[in-house]
Amino acid sequence: MVSNIKCTVEECQYNESDLCQASTIKVQAGMQDHVISTSHDTACRTFTPKTNLS
Numbered sequence: 001m002v003s004n005i006k007c008t009v010e011e012c013q014y015n016e017s018d019l020c021q022a023s024t025i026k027v028q029a030g031m032q033d034h035v036i037s038t039s040h041d042t043a044c045r046t047f048t049p050k051t052n053l054s
Helices: none
Strands: 027-029 042-044
Touching: none
Parallel strands: none
Antiparallel strands: 027 042
16 A cells, blocks of 8 residues: 655654655644644654664
8 A cells, every 4th residue: 555645754664755654643733732723733643763764
């Protein structure tokens, strides 16, 4: 399956050629009790750091 979810976080293990390869993703509010009005107010909870940064 090819992902169409773009990701520019180079440190994430699911990022391959700027596309997210995670089987599922979870996005939530970046701050609790905060009204979300822009994408900057959200955070990817699927992020897992790469073990080998090259």
